[in-house]
Amino acid sequence: MWRWVHKYGSPPVFYRISGRLLPWLWGLFAILLGWGLYGALISSPPDYQQGESVRIVYIHVPAAWNSMFIYVAMAVSGLIALVWRIKVAEIVLIASAPIGAMFTFLALVTGSLWGKPMWGAWWVWDARLTSELILLFLYLGVIALHGAIEDRRTAARAVSILALVGVVNIPIIHFSVEWWNTLHQPATITKFEKPSMHIDMLVPLLVMALAFKLFYVNTLLMRARGELLERERDVKWVKELAS
Amino acid sequence: MSWGRAFVALARRDLTIAFRRRSEMANPLLFFVMVVTLFPLGVGPEPKLLANMAPGVVWVAALLAALLSLDGIFRPDFEDGTLEQLVLSAHPVPLLVLAKVCAHWLITGLPLLLVAPLLALFLGLPEGAMGALMASLLLGTPVLSLVGAIGVALTVGLRKGGMILSLLVLPLYVPVLIFGASAVDAASMSLPIAAQMYILGAFLALAASLTPVATAAALKISLS
Amino acid sequence: MAEYFEMGGYGFYVWTSYGIALVAMLATVWGARQRHRRQLARVVRRQKREQAGKR
Numbered sequence: 289m290w291r292w293v294h295k296y297g298s299p300p301v302f303y304r305i306s307g308r309l310l311p312w313l314w315g316l317f318a319i320l321l322g323w324g325l326y327g328a329l330i331s332s333p334p335d336y337q338q339g340e341s342v343r344i345v346y347i348h349v350p351a352a353w354n355s356m357f358i359y360v361a362m363a364v365s366g367l368i369a370l371v372w373r374i375k376v377a378e379i380v381l382i383a384s385a386p387i388g389a390m391f392t393f394l395a396l397v398t399g400s401l402w403g404k405p406m407w408g409a410w411w412v413w414d415a416r417l418t419s420e421l422i423l424l425f426l427y428l429g430v431i432a433l434h435g436a437i438e439d440r441r442t443a444a445r446a447v448s449i450l451a452l453v454g455v456v457n458i459p460i461i462h463f464s465v466e467w468w469n470t471l472h473q474p475a476t477i478t479k480f481e482k483p484s485m486h487i488d489m490l491v492p493l494l495v496m497a498l499a500f501k502l503f504y505v506n507t508l509l510m511r512a513r514g515e516l517l518e519r520e521r522d523v524k525w526v527k528e529l530a531s
Numbered sequence: 532m533s534w535g536r537a538f539v540a541l542a543r544r545d546l547t548i549a550f551r552r553r554s555e556m557a558n559p560l561l562f563f564v565m566v567v568t569l570f571p572l573g574v575g576p577e578p579k580l581l582a583n584m585a586p587g588v589v590w591v592a593a594l595l596a597a598l599l600s601l602d603g604i605f606r607p608d609f610e611d612g613t614l615e616q617l618v619l620s621a622h623p624v625p626l627l628v629l630a631k632v633c634a635h636w637l638i639t640g641l642p643l644l645l646v647a648p649l650l651a652l653f654l655g656l657p658e659g660a661m662g663a664l665m666a667s668l669l670l671g672t673p674v675l676s677l678v679g680a681i682g683v684a685l686t687v688g689l690r691k692g693g694m695i696l697s698l699l700v701l702p703l704y705v706p707v708l709i710f711g712a713s714a715v716d717a718a719s720m721s722l723p724i725a726a727q728m729y730i731l732g733a734f735l736a737l738a739a740s741l742t743p744v745a746t747a748a749a750l751k752i753s754l755s
Numbered sequence: 756m757a758e759y760f761e762m763g764g765y766g767f768y769v770w771t772s773y774g775i776a777l778v779a780m781l782a783t784v785w786g787a788r789q790r791h792r793r794q795l796a797r798v799v800r801r802q803k804r805e806q807a808g809k810r
Binding site: 405531 | 765
């Protein structure tokens with residue numbers, strides 16, 4: 289197994305293979321997205337309570353799921369980077385952060401747009417939205433810390449610790465915010481009522497979620513390739529690539 | 532040197548240094564008082580509103596005062612090279628970190644506890660909630676020091692470390708804030724606070740056992 | 756057709772959500788692509804300079 293890790297952890301192999309896979313991955317993404325959007329916007333029924341606004345869920349929920357998934361992916365790469373000092377793991381960690389932040393932001397904005405027609409306010413301190421907001425700060429912290437440290441490898445290691453501390457804290461923060469929300473729930477409903485998931489709604493949701501995950505992988509690979517070229521510009525394999 | 536003696540020696544050193552600059556110890560305290568004073572000025576003096584807000588306001592102010600004082604855990608030692616010596620010493624770094632954080636809490640966290648009743652008075656917090664306020668601060672402020680130490684360790688080598696520190700540490704403070712303020716709030720309505728206290732206690736146990744390791748790792752990285 | 760776009764009165768919210776998602780995701784991909792291209796161009800330029808220097 290270690291030979292496998294070392295082989296794919298090796299920058300030139302990673303670069304080459306990701307380059308060859310990307311067109312196929314994008315093709316797959318296009319198919320999934322098309323299928324998901326068809327389901328989300330056309331074939332799935334409106335919710336009997338929330339009407340057509342429920343269609344926002346097909347963006348909001350996959351984005352929120354991605355925001356968590358990417359943070360965990362960052363923490364795992366951080367752990368690998370810290371323990372085994374694998375360069376590609378460091379790069380995956382750094383390249384993932386802005387993508388994760390984007391999805392968190394998207395979850396917040398779509399959550400807000402979903403909430404406004406339902407509850408009349410652009411922002412409510414709902415448990416899930418509040419947790420997403422804190423998650424956004426965690427992402428911004430990772431990005432800021434990495435930007436502030438000059439040496440790339442030191443920066444990657446520092447950010448690994450931050451990501452690991454963050455990932456341990458996320459369940460604690462979730463639990464605390466849930467608790468806080470149930471405590472302060474006023475008489476009027478401020479919880480986002482998840483529409484009861486009919487199979488016609490579940491399938492497009494899962495397809496969109498899968499499409500979003502694939503989007504993350506694709507953009508991650510692209511960012512990682514750019515980052516790799518920058519860091520390894522003095523190394524032989526890059527020079528051979530250029531000529 | 533045995534672990535126990537190393538711990539005591541380092542903690543004692545930090546306390547001695549802090550006591551030599553007693554006036555500096557007052558800064559976070561004054562900040563704490565000032566922030567709490569600003570709220571009535573901002574929202575109006577209506578007693579019911581203030582009493583309602585009191586648990587949250589006192590806790591947020593305590594949090595901010597703790598944040599402000601965090602820099603002092605490692606920066607002075609970083610600047611004169613002592614930190615490097617500590618990290619290179621034969622003793623386990625997490626132990627040394629724990630000693631420094633304990634000393635830091637005694638210098639900055641404990642005084643907050645002593646001033647808190649005064650502030651509760653300013654905001655009209657009911658007498659029954661005073662005990663909960665002290666207890667929640669007693670359990671919560673060490674967690675703030677312990678978790679904050681990780682942030683300081685990560686940013687100690689940076690020039691503008693202070694700005695990033697807040698961004699790194701405040702999200703991690705949210706659970707302590709929620710349960711601390713909730714305990715005081717519940718007590719002011721004569722509701723039970725056992726759940727909040729147990730959870731705060733659990734946070735303290737978790738923080739005391741895990742954060743020194745993370746802080747030690749962060750220090751080694753910052754000093755490399 | 757127009758009725759479809761109205762989305763039962765929620766048209767603004769639904770389409771803005773999908774619109775923002777589209778813009779954000781396009782921007783992310785575009786940014787990643789630009790970065791990679793820039794780095795590749797730099798590396799190629801550097802290589803050319805070094806080759807020229809060797810001659």
